[in-house]
Amino acid sequence: MTKIDFSQINKIAAKSFNQQRNVIKRLAKGQTVLCEQCQQPLTLTVLSEGESGVQCNKGCTQINLELDI
Numbered sequence: 001m002t003k004i005d006f007s008q009i010n011k012i013a014a015k016s017f018n019q020q021r022n023v024i025k026r027l028a029k030g031q032t033v034l035c036e037q038c039q040q041p042l043t044l045t046v047l048s049e050g051e052s053g054v055q056c057n058k059g060c061t062q063i064n065l066e067l068d069i
């Protein structure tokens with residue numbers, strides 16, 4: 001179990017909306033996007049209508065966006 005670096009999570013969360021949106025769009029098209037931290041594939045989850053979540057297995061990348069894909 002890797003210790004979670006919250007400062008890193010905040011840094012990722014501060015990334016531009018467009019960059020996050022691009023990641024989600026690529027995932028929605030079935031493309032593979034790797035976590036910048038652990039290099040594992042990110043998975044896309046539809047949380048509710050219009051809201052999507054992206055995370056990796058380790059949780060170092062976690063993006064929640066309200067987005068129409």
Ligand SMILES: [Zn+2]
Pocket residue numbers: 035036037038039040056057058059060061
């Ligand atoms: Zn990761």
